[in-house]
Amino acid sequence: MRSRFITLLAFLCLFNTFAVAGQTSPAVPIYDHISGDLREVSIEPGDTLYAISARHGVSVANIMRENSISDARKIRAGKTLTINTRRVIPEATDNGLVADIASGTLYRFEGARLLSRYPAGFGTTIRPTPIGTFIVLFVDENEEWSYPKSVDEEREREASIATTRRPPEPPNTFGPLWVQLSTWGFGIHATPFPSTIGSYMSFQHIRVGKEDMKELAAIAGSGMRLESIYQPVRLALPPDGTVWLEAHDDVYGLGEPTIDDVLLALGDRVEDVDRDLIERVLLEKSGVAELVGRDGEGVGGLTDGANGAFAAEAEWSCLDCPPGESRRVTLQLKAKRTLTLEGAFPLDVLNASGQPVYNSSPSGERIVLKAGETRNFVWDLITSKGQPIPPGQYTVLISFTPEGEGPATLGLPLWVDR
Numbered sequence: 001m002r003s004r005f006i007t008l009l010a011f012l013c014l015f016n017t018f019a020v021a022g023q024t025s026p027a028v029p030i031y032d033h034i035s036g037d038l039r040e041v042s043i044e045p046g047d048t049l050y051a052i053s054a055r056h057g058v059s060v061a062n063i064m065r066e067n068s069i070s071d072a073r074k075i076r077a078g079k080t081l082t083i084n085t086r087r088v089i090p091e092a093t094d095n096g097l098v099a100d101i102a103s104g105t106l107y108r109f110e111g112a113r114l115l116s117r118y119p120a121g122f123g124t125t126i127r128p129t130p131i132g133t134f135i136v137l138f139v140d141e142n143e144e145w146s147y148p149k150s151v152d153e154e155r156e157r158e159a160s161i162a163t164t165r166r167p168p169e170p171p172n173t174f175g176p177l178w179v180q181l182s183t184w185g186f187g188i189h190a191t192p193f194p195s196t197i198g199s200y201m202s203f204q205h206i207r208v209g210k211e212d213m214k215e216l217a218a219i220a221g222s223g224m225r226l227e228s229i230y231q232p233v234r235l236a237l238p239p240d241g242t243v244w245l246e247a248h249d250d251v252y253g254l255g256e257p258t259i260d261d262v263l264l265a266l267g268d269r270v271e272d273v274d275r276d277l278i279e280r281v282l283l284e285k286s287g288v289a290e291l292v293g294r295d296g297e298g299v300g301g302l303t304d305g306a307n308g309a310f311a312a313e314a315e316w317s318c319l320d321c322p323p324g325e326s327r328r329v330t331l332q333l334k335a336k337r338t339l340t341l342e343g344a345f346p347l348d349v350l351n352a353s354g355q356p357v358y359n360s361s362p363s364g365e366r367i368v369l370k371a372g373e374t375r376n377f378v379w380d381l382i383t384s385k386g387q388p389i390p391p392g393q394y395t396v397l398i399s400f401t402p403e404g405e406g407p408a409t410l411g412l413p414l415w416v417d418r
Contacts, residue, residue: 026256026257027257031237036288038086038318038321047077062288086288086289099129099228102231104197121198124203137181137182140178179217188205197209237269247281247282247285262278274293277290318412333369334373338370339400340401341367341368347377349397350394392416
């Protein structure tokens with residue numbers, strides 16, 4: 001009986017159109033945290049930019065812009081790409097899933113803590129993914145799904161960008177797992193077309209990768225809440241005093257916030273940001289979080305470059321992020337002018353709630369870095385008490401004193417997923 005019911009839902013989704021309410025003056029939401037990092041990715045034999053984009057949840061256009069690639073078809077195996085995966089985290093629920101349509105991402109929260117994020121594909125402009133609050137009804141396994149004629153079109157698109165061969169026969173647009181949500185014909189499924197993850201080619205559904213779908217099906221219990229949101233522009237004000245802005249294309253045409261909307265949302269923080277940077281972010285719509293300000297007298301020389309968060313005085317970056325199985329990261333401070341460190345390991349780490357999990361211990365040792373010099377700090381992802389930190393979002397702060405000025409602090413977002 002359930003098999004027939006689910007198959008019926010799959011076909012009915014072709015005929016049901018979910019209305020998405022427009023906004024005449026879109027508000028700009030403000031959140032507390034960002035997640036992700038700048039990572040180095042090696043192109044594997046047979047790889048395409050579309051496949052790399054789907055794996056890391058970053059648009060092809062952004063990868064091309066960051067790496068000065070003029071033709072997406074002309075990439076070579078062995079080349080290293082710099083990919084910015086930083087995102088403003090939409091904390092729309094304490095427990096459950098958040099379908100972030102604008103960013104092409106599905107987030108999982110537990111106890112107000114971000115546990116996982118999955119690159120996802122969403123509905124077309126004609127069959128948009130609905131916005132609102134939904135409940136997981138059940139997860140179905142091992143179903144034999146039928147598929148609409150449109151799958152043939154997807155097969156052709158996939159074949160046109162693949163460097164090896166077409167997807168195997170027969171195509172299975174939904175996969176063997178299905179998460180049924182509390183609206184007729186709306187659910188989460190895997191896709192055999194990885195290049196469509198991060199795009200808007202689904203018939204209202206949320207589509208994810210096959211391995212991600214296995215994980216989601218295992219944790220998506222009956223009654224779990226899913227918040228589906230559409231926020232092309234959002235801000236983040238982390239505990240370290242920085243200001244981040246993220247902008248996406250308004251795919252569903254619900255209205256794009258202007259710079260005036262952004263400044264209105266910032267309120268008394270307006271003096272802490274660079275308006276030219278904000279205008280650039282809104283214009284480029286890179287889809288990643290970009291640094292546009294910090295506490296103090298404006299942003300001065302602050303910008304967001306290829307190696308991490310920058311200030312006029314120093315560059316603060318992670319050399320081996322995201323952390324691997326060794327649960328160890330190497331953080332690097334590069335001085336742009338003479339700096340003094342008040343200890344050998346002047347690091348403090350905050351969790352997603354802004355609470356300290358690791359504090360530096362004054363050593364009495366002062367270290368001076370001249371302009372152009374670097375110093376590395378190896379941290380084993382442990383608390384001040386020597387316990388492993390749990391997966392989640394953290395901010396690593398480093399303190400120093402620029403020559404002739406008062407103390408300064410730089411923050412670096414760090415995502416730990418194991």
